[in-house]
Amino acid sequence: MTNESIVSVPDPARTMEGLRDTGYEFDTAVADLVDNSIAAHATVLDIRLTADIRGDIRLSIADNGDGMNRDGLILAMQYGSPKRSDPASLGKFGLGLKTASTAYCRRLSVVSRNSGDAPALMATWDLDHVATRREWELLFTDEPDDEALEHLDAVASGHSGTVVIWTKVDRLMNYKDAASGHARRGLEKKKNALIEHLAMVYQRFLDAKDKRAPNVSIRVNGAEVKAWDPFQVGYSELLAGDTVKVEGSSAEFIVSAYLLPRPEEFPNEEAAKAARIATTRQGIYVYRQDRLIHDADWLGMFQIEPHFNLLRVEFSFTHELDEFFHLDIKKSQIILDDELWAWLKDQFLPAPRREANRRYREGEKKEIGKASKGAHDASNRTIGTKEAEVGGAEVNVNDPNTGSVTVINPRGKFTLKLPVGSANRPGEVFIQPASGIRDGMLFEPCIIEQHKAVRVNTEHDYYRKVYVPNLKNGVTIQGMDSLLWALAVAELSATTDKTEENFADMRFEVSRILRKLVEGLPEPDLGTDSDAA
Known part of the structure; x- marks a missing residue:
């Protein structure tokens, strides 16, 4: 029986390609790179997201952090780089720089220097080069490109610092013509979403008044990222x-x-x-x-x-x-x-x-x-033109304070109690939106300025979920209003002092059933969603 240990080296190209699909969103990927800058004690980060005349996209993130010498840079580019000495560091697994970057680009370069007078060094993972060579071959040079050096000096002149660069960006935009107006507008949208994401993720770092985290300044294409507090402390x-x-x-x-x-x-x-x-x-x-x-x-x-x-x-x-x-x-x-x-x-x-x-x-x-004001005006006008034709019971108010009324209908003459009131708006004498109707009922017959009317409960779920989404649809509102007014008028034509309670029970039961039936309908949009676009 033979026991042996075998070093099994993963295929570089397949491993790198596989790690491109770890599920990074663009904003999350960039934030992973920002973590590394903060872990390196950077106080200033400058992000540039651009596309040249051919539509080739370039992302460049420069910081004034600690920077790295040759050995440090090689280790940082290693997949599964050594654990950081500070366990509280935002960088954690030694994979984020590589996996976050190659999720969107095929060429990742890092330019770094560990002091203001040290030479800037550049290390590059090029996925196409690795696939051709079939080796974990990291490209290394002490002559970074001019654009990377300019960006580093703009942020960390005479100071240590690092620039992370994405080129051969192949997964950020889906447009075939990367230089088109649509693509450029899409890139602008990506930039704006990134600013919003960073403002939220690093709020405690960006807010100079917040002492829980070290202060950091972040710019994206020259725009300062301002802290956004989801809890709105000071107002909440x-x-x-x-x-x-x-x-x-x-x-x-x-x-x-x-x-x-x-x-x-x-x-x-x-x-x-x-x-x-x-x-x-x-x-x-x-x-x-x-x-x-x-x-x-x-x-x-x-x-x-x-x-x-x-x-x-x-x-x-x-x-x-x-x-x-x-x-x-x-x-x-x-x-x-x-x-x-x-x-x-x-x-x-x-x-x-x-x-x-x-x-x-x-x-x-x-x-x-507020939304219901005026929404029932057309119903009131329409019912007003038909009131005489509809007919129905004769109702006379005995005492408006107590709601005592005399109802004369085919069943006789009866003294009943009804809500008696006046119009809230001119002409609102048949359909009156109201809150706080007793027992939570959807509607109830009432008398408004001597007219047979119906009060509709704006707090009932049926009003919230069926009426409110249709308040600007005049035909729909008139149809529902006409039905409720007809039920109220029919009740007055059929009720007696002995059946009055039975009709109230029926309205209560109808209201209960309707409340149950609309449970699954969406909540009304009252126009209060103020989320930024």
């Missing part, structure tokens, strides 16, 4: 907060729930716009070492619903819990164990979610009230 309300110690470890994580104001409650329109209140922004924001690694969802705990647009939850931990949370290679997601997941879902989050829902409903009530 801290609903709940907890520091949790992990069993078997001295490490802790922080979880906090913030409730944002509604857009109209911000001090000005600019502040409301900056908050980016939208369904895409609600949820849990996960931070590692004060760097956002996962944003804006409920980690599979809940569905995204507009009722929770004002709720954002911070979940922060340090590098000590990387293994506990199963941090992935892209540093973009974590896995919670069943007990912690259940604690968050069933114990920590229910109270903040109830409060967020309550606040949203309050604001929604006001929004629907």
Whole structure:
């Protein structure tokens, strides 16, 4: 029996090609490179995303960090480079520089110097060269190209620093004509999305007033990246907060729930716009070492619903819990164990979610009230032209304060109680949108300025989910209004003092059934999604 150890070297071309498909989004890939710059103690980063006249794209990220000598640069370009001496470093697995870059380009170059008077060195992985040579052959030179040197000197003149360069970019744009106007507009869109992503991910680094992380300045194509705080501290309300110690470890994580104001409650329109209140922004924001690694969802705990647009939850931990949370290679997601997941879902989050829902409903009530004004005018005009033809019971008001009325219909003469009121708007005497109808019913017969009318409950789910999306569709609104008015008038024509309660029970049951039937319909869009484009 023979036992032996065999060194099995992976095929370089197949390995590199395979690692291109690790699932990096463009913004996430660039952020991985920014992590390396911050880990190298950079205070200034300058990102250039450009395309030449032929449409060839070039990404260049220059920093004024520590820089590297020859040995350091070779190690940095190694797949699975040695572990950093600082375990709290944003760079973690020794793969990000290579995998993040080659996810979008076929040629990755790094230019670096470790002092202001040291020569700049350049190392390059060229996937086509590796495939031809069939070797892990890293290209190395002490004569970097002029554009890379210019960029390095612009950011770190007389100082150590590094430039990461992508060329042969083949996966960023899908346009066949890379120099076309469509491609250039697409590249501009990529740039703007990158700025927004970096503003959120590195908020604590970009905000000079935030002392949790070292301060960093980032520019993209000359534009300064300004910190964006998802929790809008200073405007929001801290609903709940907890520091949790992990069993078997001295490490802790922080979880906090913030409730944002509604857009109209911000001090000005600019502040409301900056908050980016939208369904895409609600949820849990996960931070590692004060760097956002996962944003804006409920980690599979809940569905995204507009009722929770004002709720954002911070979940922060340090590098000590990387293994506990199963941090992935892209540093973009974590896995919670069943007990912690259940604690968050069933114990920590229910109270903040109830409060967020309550606040949203309050604001929604006001929004629907505003939206419904004038929406029923056409119905009132149409019914007014047909009121005499329709006929029905004769109703006389005895006491408007108590709602006592006398109803004369084919069944006799009866004294009943009905809501009696006046028009909220000129001509609004047949269909009146209202809130707070008793027992949560969708509608109820009433008398408005001596006319037989119906009040429609704007707080009922049927109004919210069926009426509101159609408020600008006059024919649809008239059709629904006519039906409810007809039911109210028919009730007055058929009721007696002995059956009055039965009709009320029927309205209650109809309202209950309708509420159930519209459960699965989408929430209304009230125009409050202020998320930046």
